Amino acid sequence: MELFSQLKSLADKIEQLKDKIETEESTKHAFTLPFINILGYDTFNPTEVVPEFTADLGLKKGEKVDYAIFQNGNPILIIECKHWKQNLDVHNSQLFRYFHVTKTRFALLTNGIQYRFYTDLEENNKMDEKPFLEFDITKIKESISKEIEKFHKSKFDVSLIVDNASNLKYTREVKMLIDKELAEPSQEFVKLFANKSYSGRLTSKVMEEFKEIVNKAFNQMISEKVNDRLNSALNKEQEKQQEEEEIDDKSKNKIETTEEELEGYQIVLAILRRKIEKERVVYRDTQSYFGILLDDNNRKPICRLHLNGGVKYISLFDQDKNETKERIESVDDIYLFENQLLKTIEFYDSE
Known part of the structure; x- marks a missing residue:
């Protein structure tokens, strides 16, 4: 809960300041360094947080990553920062190169608002193309803060994070696929349900009709489930309030206001x-x-x-x-x- 509150406070600060932040360096100082501090690392301790960390790439010497976080003398997280207005999609190749020549298992690409955490699930010592954890700090949720907490200095455990990263990454991928199918059902998705519910020949006209049916059915189902949960929560709240009122009524006779x-x-x-x-x-x-x-x-x-x-x-x-x-x-x-x-x-x- 404390970490979530700190992240929310940083998000509020970002919303207030971002339009005044004009450079990449200002983004680092105003947004990224406070995030590192929230994770429990001392940004003023050069043995813990190393700015401009050198990551030599073969014959190409002097390549530097913006920050490296160290624990017990070893880098545990390298961080590449961009200006808050920049799109991160065009920058992960640079971090990919840095990852390969360091001993870290984790890398973070951020513009101070968007955060993308990477590891090497698919091939050892080779950063995955897709992040296992991605979030917008201005829209932070408590469930995401629990994942971020695993990177806190007091709780950092490489094995635990790597084990959990696989689940996070593929859950995220599946959610994105489901979201895509709900917005615009693919031919394979529609055919799956048409085959199970329609006994005739699946002509192009039938498939087009089923595309609309599948889309409508899924959205109705989601809406109904949301309403059911809301109604259930409201009923529980009403029952709780009624119980409290009954208890109050029973105890009123024993109460003397001084x-x-x-x-x-x-x-x-x-x-x-x-x-x-x-x-x-x-x-x-x-x-x-x-x-x-x-x-x-x-x-x-x-x-x-x-x-x-x-x-x-x-x-x-x-x-x-x-x-x-x-x-x-x-x-x-x-x-x-x-x-x-x-x-x-x-x-x-x-x-």
């Missing part, structure tokens, strides 16, 4: 009224804590007050709804967390 809890609510309300209407800030008292919510929504907790035990606490929430408890001496200490409370409101209102 003057101190109401005072704490008034302090939170006073802080937030500068940003939102007071009607949006609602409290719900439970047996274990005094909760303050935005829009009376359980999925939008602002904070929780724990005031009835020997030690008093306030629970705060970040943008991922992770809860952090902070000790307080009295309800007046709630004012110390003004910035966090206001940020929590901003997170919800930006969703």
Whole structure:
């Protein structure tokens, strides 16, 4: 989760800065080096991250790759960087040559936005033509961040990455083929289904009709499956909310809201009224804590007050709804967390 958040932050920075980045060198400093830092490598340590790493090619001496990351004295990843506007398709041949003369098993080609990771699955010490991992950092997904995490300094394991690379590469290839077939079904794809569902002769006219049928059927099926999953998720959420409401109803008779809890609510309300209407800030008292919510929504907790035990606490929430408890001496200490409370409101209102 932490790596994903860091990648998202870098993506936001890239979106803000890219139109001001005019050179390849600026792309490296603004986009690529922060990415290397996120992977846990010290870009200021020349024994760990080597800029302009020399990769001599036979009689051609002095060839340099932009960066090489070292571990235990050996290069584990070479990186070739281009300007963020450049198309990477025309640059992998240069990295291909570098890969062959270094001891690394991994290479990265990037323009700071598009990232392509390569290895040598098809032939030892010869970089594959196609990457096993490719992504756009401005559209990063959590599933991709888990693959990137394998390159983190604290988790780097050559064997583990190589074993997983084959699965990633061919899964990616199959997904691309499926996507292509869904957009424009090939003759072989249409014939596969026509043969199984049509008993007559497959004339060119019949094949043309089946091309449209196959395309329509697959898109309808995908749409139906998406709707089924959405409905299932909504039903589960409604059931969960109903269960919570029933539990709340049963426990209400056992709950006694104290003057101190109401005072704490008034302090939170006073802080937030500068940003939102007071009607949006609602409290719900439970047996274990005094909760303050935005829009009376359980999925939008602002904070929780724990005031009835020997030690008093306030629970705060970040943008991922992770809860952090902070000790307080009295309800007046709630004012110390003004910035966090206001940020929590901003997170919800930006969703």
